Amino acid sequence: MNEKLLVGEKAAEYVKDGMVVGLGTGSTVYYTIQKLGERVAAGLSIVGIPTSIQTEELAKKVGIPLMPFEEAETIHLAIDGADEADPESNLIKGGGGALLREKMIAYLAKQFIVVADSKKMVETLGAFKLPVEIIQFGYKVTQRHIEKLGCTAILRVKDGKPYVTDNGNYILDCDFGDIKDPQPLELKMNMIPGVVENGLFVGMADRIITVNQNGDVEDQNCRG
Numbered sequence: 001m002n003e004k005l006l007v008g009e010k011a012a013e014y015v016k017d018g019m020v021v022g023l024g025t026g027s028t029v030y031y032t033i034q035k036l037g038e039r040v041a042a043g044l045s046i047v048g049i050p051t052s053i054q055t056e057e058l059a060k061k062v063g064i065p066l067m068p069f070e071e072a073e074t075i076h077l078a079i080d081g082a083d084e085a086d087p088e089s090n091l092i093k094g095g096g097g098a099l100l101r102e103k104m105i106a107y108l109a110k111q112f113i114v115v116a117d118s119k120k121m122v123e124t125l126g127a128f129k130l131p132v133e134i135i136q137f138g139y140k141v142t143q144r145h146i147e148k149l150g151c152t153a154i155l156r157v158k159d160g161k162p163y164v165t166d167n168g169n170y171i172l173d174c175d176f177g178d179i180k181d182p183q184p185l186e187l188k189m190n191m192i193p194g195v196v197e198n199g200l201f202v203g204m205a206d207r208i209i210t211v212n213q214n215g216d217v218e219d220q221n222c223r224g
């Protein structure tokens with residue numbers, strides 16, 4: 001069973017005619033975007049706002065009309081994946097390096113739907129190392145400040161070189177062990193000069209669509 005396909009396609013059902021839709025990044029929301037492409041071809045009228053260059057290319061390929069984020073007055077709905085989700089619906093995101101644009105777009109969205117296969121659902125965040133986007137200037141100094149918060153921070157590397165985000169920044173993958181109280185960490189991290197954004201999404205998800213132990217799609221309303 002392809003859980004990513006199940007949850008990704010389920011989320012596409014929330015998209016209605018006339019909506020401005022935030023399009024997330026990654027291998028789960030990939031299926032949402034594919035499905036939306038099919039629906040657009042069948043007459044659905046939406047405008048997408050992509051959270052990464054990768055998603056922009058995919059959306060163009062499947063025929064979803066796009067608009068630049070800076071021109072958005074509102075986003076009716078954003079749909080995105082996650083690397084981890086805890087029982088309070090707090091998330092770690094950024095495994096694909098898109099956390100900054102993802103957070104900006106989710107923040108503007110009236111509704112934020114997360115699509116996550118069952119492996120992403122955890123008791124406590126932190127087994128997945130927290131991605132933190134930092135500017136290149138003085139990155140080793142920023143790294144030391146971040147490590148003082150109680151983690152080991154490793155510079156993300158791709159093809160033997162530091163990984164560079166769509167925004168021209170570096171990523172540190174930070175191992176804090178269990179993150180039992182994500183909100184203060186999210187705030188403290190962003191107080192460090194040189195940190196652009198971190199991958200903790202606290203209290204942002206409105207729905208999480210996942211797969212339960214019986215193999216059924218579970219559509220959780222995070223607002224009670």
Ligand SMILES: O=C[C@H](O)[C@H](O)[C@H](O)COP(=O)(O)O
Nearest residue numbers: 026027028081094096097098
């Ligand atoms: O930067 C990437 C994003 O936060 C992704 O949404 C996240 O890494 C989940 O991706 P996937 O659906 O491929 O596991």
